[in-house]
Amino acid sequence: MKYHIVSLGCPKNKVDSERFAWVMESAGWKYSEEPEKSDLVLLNTCAFIAPATEESLEYLSDIIYWKKARPGRKIVLAGCLPGRYRDDGSGGMEDIDLVIGPGDWRKLSSWLGVASDVTAQVVGSGSYRYLKIATGCSNGCAFCTIPAIRGKFVPDRMDAILRDSDLLVQQGAGEIGVVAQDSGSWQEDGTDITSLVETLAARHPETWWRLYYLHPLHFPYRMLDAFSKYSNILPYVDLPIQHASSSILDRMGRRHGVKTLETIMEKIERSAVEVAVRYTVITGYPGETDSDFKLLRDFLGRYPSGRHIAAFSWYPEEGTREYSRAIAMGDAVNDSVASERLAALSAVGDALYADWDNRLDGRELSILADDTHSGHTVWDAPEVDAVVSFTKSVESGSVVKARVVESSGAVIVAEPVR
Ligand code: SF4
Numbered sequence: 001m002k003y004h005i006v007s008l009g010c011p012k013n014k015v016d017s018e019r020f021a022w023v024m025e026s027a028g029w030k031y032s033e034e035p036e037k038s039d040l041v042l043l044n045t046c047a048f049i050a051p052a053t054e055e056s057l058e059y060l061s062d063i064i065y066w067k068k069a070r071p072g073r074k075i076v077l078a079g080c081l082p083g084r085y086r087d088d089g090s091g092g093m094e095d096i097d098l099v100i101g102p103g104d105w106r107k108l109s110s111w112l113g114v115a116s117d118v119t120a121q122v123v124g125s126g127s128y129r130y131l132k133i134a135t136g137c138s139n140g141c142a143f144c145t146i147p148a149i150r151g152k153f154v155p156d157r158m159d160a161i162l163r164d165s166d167l168l169v170q171q172g173a174g175e176i177g178v179v180a181q182d183s184g185s186w187q188e189d190g191t192d193i194t195s196l197v198e199t200l201a202a203r204h205p206e207t208w209w210r211l212y213y214l215h216p217l218h219f220p221y222r223m224l225d226a227f228s229k230y231s232n233i234l235p236y237v238d239l240p241i242q243h244a245s246s247s248i249l250d251r252m253g254r255r256h257g258v259k260t261l262e263t264i265m266e267k268i269e270r271s272a273v274e275v276a277v278r279y280t281v282i283t284g285y286p287g288e289t290d291s292d293f294k295l296l297r298d299f300l301g302r303y304p305s306g307r308h309i310a311a312f313s314w315y316p317e318e319g320t321r322e323y324s325r326a327i328a329m330g331d332a333v334n335d336s337v338a339s340e341r342l343a344a345l346s347a348v349g350d351a352l353y354a355d356w357d358n359r360l361d362g363r364e365l366s367i368l369a370d371d372t373h374s375g376h377t378v379w380d381a382p383e384v385d386a387v388v389s390f391t392k393s394v395e396s397g398s399v400v401k402a403r404v405v406e407s408s409g410a411v412i413v414a415e416p417v418r
Pocket of ligand 1: 137138139140141144145146147181182215
């Protein structure tokens with residue numbers, strides 16, 4: 001019997017999909033790249049924002065069509081879509097054989113008849129993989145649906161994290177991204193996130209370690225020292241600042257002001273190693289004035305460590321606190337103003353890249369080859385940041401020394417030197 005998994009959304013969903021795959025394999029199923037040749041399709045959905053929900057529903061309708069084409073085919077619906085829109089009994093779910101919430105591999109294993117006391121592991125391959133260290137989030141930002149979908153922050157146990165890290169390394173991962181909704185909040189019996197990442201880096205010294213999703217409120221300042229203590233902890237800070245006006249941060253429910261952001265960035269600038277920061281921000285937030293926006297734009301352009309800006313326009317997401325408040329206050333930012341502000345941030349992002357282009361030009365860098373002709377640097381996360389094109393073929397999965405012959409924003413060309 002063959003199965004196929006469609007995994008939508010963020011790296012955290014990818015880890016859940018790898019766990020689901022392990023459960024399927026334990027029950028004797030074999031993975032197929034082709035849904036047409038499969039007897040079961042597991043759709044692991046994302047419903048973080050309305051466009052992601054729409055994408056998940058489109059996939060679901062395709063898969064229902066696939067099921068109707070041959071009797072006996074099965075559908076498992078997993079992830080945030082059922083987590084957010086629970087079956088209210090009004091119908092429409094009859095084509096789905098099993099519905100499971102985000103990461104609920106136990107329900108899948110009991111449906112398949114696999115012993116549920118077995119701890120699920122991850123299966124997969126690739127030069128970079130992800131290691132999930134917690135589920136959920138307790139921050140309750142006013143614009144976000146995650147706590148309602150995934151529940152409160154629950155850290156994974158350190159022994160389980162170490163076991164998963166061993167597996168990922170055995171399966172050939174050259175880089176492992178450590179992920180959670182709020183990674184800085186992870187702790188166990190006095191061990192904090194920095195000690196955890198240092199333990200992982202010492203245990204697997206040949207592997208690159210990249211930490212994602214550092215909420216400024218729980219920023220692990222000691223991590224900046226870890227960057228210089230361990231060459232395999234990548235000097236990359238994924239910083240969802242969301243805004244740089246204290247009044248907007250307050251309305252977002254972020255529980256810190258702009259001073260916290262300045263402190264973090266000033267410490268990063270003084271770091272002993274060259275650090276790249278990836279900012280995530282929301283513009284066009286209800287109540288955002290021209291001067292709020294100027295504060296955000298100026299902040300993003302201020303620090304040389306800033307390398308990437310992932311900017312989004314605020315979206316009226318049903319079920320969030322801001323959705324009803326913006327309606328009640330009638331102060332949502334007009335769409336055309338929001339688009340103009342987004343475009344202005346894109347220009348700031350281009351200027352940051354231009355500065356980095358000058359710094360990278362002609363330098364010899366270590367680059368992880370994701371295949372024989374492309375890879376990524378320590379300052380660029382796979383899939384979302386800059387991609388390196390090699391001028392000649394290299395060994396996939398290896399760390400290649402290469403000289404930058406051209407750097408143009410998210411595209412770097414590099415010549416392998418040995
Ligand atoms: S910290 Fe992130 S996941 Fe948690 S509520 Fe805020 S935006 Fe959502």
